[in-house]
Amino acid sequence: MAITAQDVNKLRQETGAGMMDCKKALTEANGDFEAAKDILRKQGQKIASKRADNATSEGIVLTHVSADGSNGKVIALACETEPVSKVEDFQNLAKAAMEAAVSTNASSKEELLAAPQADGRSLQDHITDLMGKIGEKIDVIAYETVSAEKVVSYDHSNGKLGVLVGLTNTGGTDVTEVGKDVAMQIAAMKPIAVDKDGVDSATVEREIEVGKEQARAEGKPEAMLEKIAMGKLNKFYKDNTLLNQDFVKDPSVSVAKLLDNTNKGMTVTEFKRVAIG
Numbered sequence: 001m002a003i004t005a006q007d008v009n010k011l012r013q014e015t016g017a018g019m020m021d022c023k024k025a026l027t028e029a030n031g032d033f034e035a036a037k038d039i040l041r042k043q044g045q046k047i048a049s050k051r052a053d054n055a056t057s058e059g060i061v062l063t064h065v066s067a068d069g070s071n072g073k074v075i076a077l078a079c080e081t082e083p084v085s086k087v088e089d090f091q092n093l094a095k096a097a098m099e100a101a102v103s104t105n106a107s108s109k110e111e112l113l114a115a116p117q118a119d120g121r122s123l124q125d126h127i128t129d130l131m132g133k134i135g136e137k138i139d140v141i142a143y144e145t146v147s148a149e150k151v152v153s154y155d156h157s158n159g160k161l162g163v164l165v166g167l168t169n170t171g172g173t174d175v176t177e178v179g180k181d182v183a184m185q186i187a188a189m190k191p192i193a194v195d196k197d198g199v200d201s202a203t204v205e206r207e208i209e210v211g212k213e214q215a216r217a218e219g220k221p222e223a224m225l226e227k228i229a230m231g232k233l234n235k236f237y238k239d240n241t242l243l244n245q246d247f248v249k250d251p252s253v254s255v256a257k258l259l260d261n262t263n264k265g266m267t268v269t270e271f272k273r274v275a276i277g
Contacts, residue, residue, distance in 0.1 A: 003031060009022075014033075014119065017129065017132060017133045018133055022040070040129060041129055041132065043132035044130070047136070048128060048137065051080070051131075051137040054136070056079055056141060057277045059077050059094075060085055060159050060160065060276070061142075061160055061275065062075050062097075062098045062155075063162040065151050065152070065153050065164075069152075072166075073098065073102065073144070073164075074144050074145075074162045075094065075112075075142070077093065077139075077141075096123070097140065100117060112140065113140060127140070145272075146271065148166025149167060150166070150167045150168075151165070151167075152164075152167065152176055152180055153165075153183065154183035154186075154187055161273075163184075163274075164272045165271040167182075167266060169266045169267060170263055170266055182258075184248075185247065185248050185255060188248060189245055191241055191242040194269070195243045196237040198241065207229075208233055212225045
């Protein structure tokens with residue numbers, strides 16, 4: 001059957017695929033729109049399979065905080081090359097992913113990928129279709145949520161780093177400014193946990209053993225190794241756990257002290273730091 005320009009444009013509007021790809025798919029499907037969509041999706045699936053092991057070191061990170069400030073979401077949509085990360089279709093896909101996360105309140109990456117878009121496609125189908133159009137791997141490499149009394153977000157200027165921080169005991173005051181400072185601290189200093197209690201046991205054991213080996217190499221007596229290693233472990237906690245870190249803007253206080261000075265008892269309940277590249 002004859003494939004009209006209107007048919008091709010309609011399929012393009014519904015799938016986002018290129019005009020020539022749409023025309024070819026409609027011709028192969030004898031004008032059947034649903035069959036043509038399947039053909040285009042299979043193109044994306046072939047690209048996904050072929051490029052599955054390719055690195056995705058470019059992309060965009062978006063954050064969103066609910067109107068009441070109690071829930072935050074952060075999404076990292078990644079691709080292979082910087083030019084693709086700047087393409088309007090890619091940017092719109094990232095925004096659509098966040099809209100789906102907010103509207104469905106998805107609790108996991110799997111739920112998010114299954115979430116329906118405005119046109120009825122799942123987010124995963126949307127990603128697959130765009131891969132067929134663009135020709136490189138696209139993936140949601142991170143999706144995190146934070147719920148707390150007050151959630152504050154920070155988006156780094158390069159668009160490839162986002163932070164959510166949850167605060168408690170805010171005293172009903174506006175703590176956005178200090179929350180933003182703490183989020184920026186997380187972005188810059190990359191803490192591995194809120195406090196030492198959040199550091200996994202394997203990391204603790206490794207740091208103790210490293211501390212012992214360093215002390216042994218320095219010729220310290222065996223009887224002193226444990227004590228020296230524990231001192232090094234405390235230094236590790238100070239450098240790598242958020243509340244124990246010196247506040248970057250004022251090293252005379254720790255992050256814990258900064259928060260307590262702002263409002264007695266205020267602290268961080270959890271944080272998420274998501275970066276691409």
